[in-house]
Amino acid sequence: MNTPDNWRKSSYSGGGDGNNCVEIATRPTRIAIRDSKAPDRATVTIPAEAFTPFVEALKKTPS
Template identity: 45%
Template sequence: MTVQWRKSSYSGGANDEQCVELGRLSPGIGVRDSKNPDGGHLTLTPAQFTDIIDQLKRRTER
């Protein structure tokens, strides 16, 4: 299975230091550092991914 990684739409700015890419994997969603694509990835279930996104949204709303 070839994974198609997608870079965050927030990447590519002047301070492009914290970039992530997402990929659909058979066990869930892969998350990796776009600056180090061969450095491995974190695999999350869809529920875990949703939970992290919800937590990040709450954190930025403060």
């Protein structure tokens, strides 16, 4: 996957310290995820159809 240039921060980022969050970039068949505090580090990519189940599973995981 080429490095996407359409990164978007989570809607939960907010201001101040909330700016340290995750960002996603979409492609037709893949979703890329990266840490907004370290955008030059590695990204995680998953199939687009797996993104919603992935996020739902994260919501169920205790912090």
